[in-house]
Amino acid sequence: MKVMASNNIISLKHVYFTYPNSKRPALSDINLDIKRGSWTSIIGHNGSGKSTITRLINGLLLPDENQNTYIVVDNQELSDDTVWNIRDKVGIVFQNPDNQFVGATVADDVAFGLENRGIEHNEMKTRVVKALEEVGMTEYATAEPSNLSGGQKQRVAIAGILAIRPKVIILDEATAMLDPNGRESILRLVKHMKERDNLTVISITHDVNESIELADNVVVVNDGKILATGDPIKVFENQAMINEIGLEEPFIFELKNKLIKAGINIPLEIDTEEKLVNYLCQLNSTM
Amino acid sequence: MDPRGKLLATIFFVCIIFLANNWLSYSIICLFSLLAVWATKLKPKVFWDGVKPLIGLIFFTSLLQLFFTSGGEVYWKWWIFTCSSYGITNAVYIFIRFTLIILISTVMTVTTMPLEIADAMEWILTPLKIFKVPVDKIALVMSIALRFVPTLFDETFKIMNAQRSRGADFNNGGLIKRAKAIAPLLVPLFINSLQTAVDLSTAMEARGYRGSEGRTRYRVLNWSKYDLYNLGYFVILTVLLLIFRTH
Numbered sequence: 001m002k003v004m005a006s007n008n009i010i011s012l013k014h015v016y017f018t019y020p021n022s023k024r025p026a027l028s029d030i031n032l033d034i035k036r037g038s039w040t041s042i043i044g045h046n047g048s049g050k051s052t053i054t055r056l057i058n059g060l061l062l063p064d065e066n067q068n069t070y071i072v073v074d075n076q077e078l079s080d081d082t083v084w085n086i087r088d089k090v091g092i093v094f095q096n097p098d099n100q101f102v103g104a105t106v107a108d109d110v111a112f113g114l115e116n117r118g119i120e121h122n123e124m125k126t127r128v129v130k131a132l133e134e135v136g137m138t139e140y141a142t143a144e145p146s147n148l149s150g151g152q153k154q155r156v157a158i159a160g161i162l163a164i165r166p167k168v169i170i171l172d173e174a175t176a177m178l179d180p181n182g183r184e185s186i187l188r189l190v191k192h193m194k195e196r197d198n199l200t201v202i203s204i205t206h207d208v209n210e211s212i213e214l215a216d217n218v219v220v221v222n223d224g225k226i227l228a229t230g231d232p233i234k235v236f237e238n239q240a241m242i243n244e245i246g247l248e249e250p251f252i253f254e255l256k257n258k259l260i261k262a263g264i265n266i267p268l269e270i271d272t273e274e275k276l277v278n279y280l281c282q283l284n285s286t287m
Numbered sequence: 288m289d290p291r292g293k294l295l296a297t298i299f300f301v302c303i304i305f306l307a308n309n310w311l312s313y314s315i316i317c318l319f320s321l322l323a324v325w326a327t328k329l330k331p332k333v334f335w336d337g338v339k340p341l342i343g344l345i346f347f348t349s350l351l352q353l354f355f356t357s358g359g360e361v362y363w364k365w366w367i368f369t370c371s372s373y374g375i376t377n378a379v380y381i382f383i384r385f386t387l388i389i390l391i392s393t394v395m396t397v398t399t400m401p402l403e404i405a406d407a408m409e410w411i412l413t414p415l416k417i418f419k420v421p422v423d424k425i426a427l428v429m430s431i432a433l434r435f436v437p438t439l440f441d442e443t444f445k446i447m448n449a450q451r452s453r454g455a456d457f458n459n460g461g462l463i464k465r466a467k468a469i470a471p472l473l474v475p476l477f478i479n480s481l482q483t484a485v486d487l488s489t490a491m492e493a494r495g496y497r498g499s500e501g502r503t504r505y506r507v508l509n510w511s512k513y514d515l516y517n518l519g520y521f522v523i524l525t526v527l528l529l530i531f532r533t534h
Contacts, residue, residue, distance in 0.1 A: 060489060084497065092493045099486035102494070104402045104434040111505030116495035118503050128505070146437035160494065 009200050010034040014068040026052050027224045039201045041211035044221035045246050050204045054170045058090040059083035091161030093174040097153035107141045113164045131159040151182030171203040208250045290403035291410050292514035297395045306528040320387045337393030345385045353378035405429040423499035
């Protein structure tokens with residue numbers, strides 16, 4: 001299939017995927033476009049196929065044979081010849097901070113991706129220093145992973161990805177094992193990097209509030225199928241769907257519903273925290 | 288100091304210690320090792336801890352030497368045991384030899400990070416590339432293995448505590464009972480390690496690892512002048528030993 005330059009950095013068309021030894025496909029007929037420079041949340045319950053999607057994007061898993069299937073990353077179609085090219089452009093931060101730390105020290109780990117790409121030694125040193133500076137881990141450069149907290153290990157993982165200068169960062173439940181503070185600081189860090197370098201972020205998460213706060217686009221996945229895509233507020237307004245697939249209700253809608261139940265009439269168009277606060281203040285002054 | 292220098296020196300020391308075969312050469316080598324120990328400026332306790340676990344073995348071999356070496360003036364004899372002048376000197380030599388080898392290895396291990404030792408091993412193994420030995424891969428395996436030692440220890444203690452909280456007893460009972468008690472510890476640990484290996488390989492691949500072809504290295508070792516001094520001392524020591532050796 002001919003690949004055309006477009007606004008979409010990632011396109012998946014008619015992707016099917018079946019794990020070996022499994023009768024049911026893990027993903028069926030996935031069609032997904034991700035805009036360059038956007039923050040996309042992929043959300044769904046355990047086993048819905050979220051992680052599988054990201055592993056297909058950089059060729060860690062290969063989709064089922066199908067003539068119509070194609071995966072395009074940054075105007076390159078994924079194939080045996082381009083897979084390493086595409087991995088250069090896509091960095092993944094995985095869930096368990098312990099199991100993705102390859103180097104024996106922080107600096108070694110950040111350098112691992114650079115070593116694999118045959119980067120020359122001096123260049124490697126400057127990039128490692130810079131990447132550690134960006135994530136605020138400079139003073140830990142010689143620390144061993146067993147002496148770091150989970151949040152710090154995830155920062156190192158992000159530094160390792162920044163050092164290779166990717167175009168897409170995938171957070172594969174990267175904050176799931178962290179405490180609320182660690183989670184918030186990691187997300188803030190990624191947001192900052194995204195805006196500065198115009199990166200595309202794909203975040204796989206269970207956390208609906210994170211999606212509402214950070215994402216431009218949300219993809220709801222259930223049983224290997226995409227249920228809904230679009231603006232987070234609009235998607236989460238569909239409460240019947242959210243409840244049916246067993247997701248948590250976003251805080252703003254939860255509050256709204258409770259207020260409505262308590263007899264306070266809140267118009268439908270109030271759908272962000274800011275609007276709600278303003279509306280409630282107005283209500284308070286007119287009472 | 289460069290870990291390669293230290294590793295080479297340690298191996299070399301173990302070889303040349305067998306050159307010593309009289310009181311003079313033994314005093315030279317003792318003096319030399321004590322200088323090395325003194326140069327580390329560590330507390331004697333560190334070295335005592337190094338020797339302690341092997342003390343039984345040292346005494347056992349020395350005693351064997353003492354009683355089973357014949358020749359020289361016989362001081363005492365009973366059944367197969369003899370105590371002769373040769374036996375006494377041999378026993379003392381063996382005793383010194385053992386202690387010195389352990390002392391010097393302790394100097395090596397306490398002053399070098401495990402990671403540096405792995406680097407030095409890799410450097411020493413490099414010539415094996417001629418025989419198609421995958422030295423880069425062995426080195427990567429070594430560094431990952433070392434990196435996971437503390438992580439696996441943490442994991443082990445966690446599992447132990449989790450099993451204890453459900454009533455497992457690791458410290459009591461006879462041999463068989465204890466061996467059985469270890470199963471609930473080993474099985475999860477084994478499965479965890481496999482899971483970790485799978486995750487780690489995925490992460491490595493995602494970060495562009497495709498075998499050792501075309502890889503560069505972040506960590507490089509540098510020879511300093513101290514390493515040359517160090518090896519120089521060893522040359523002097525060898526020459527001294529060769530001169531004072533009795534034939």
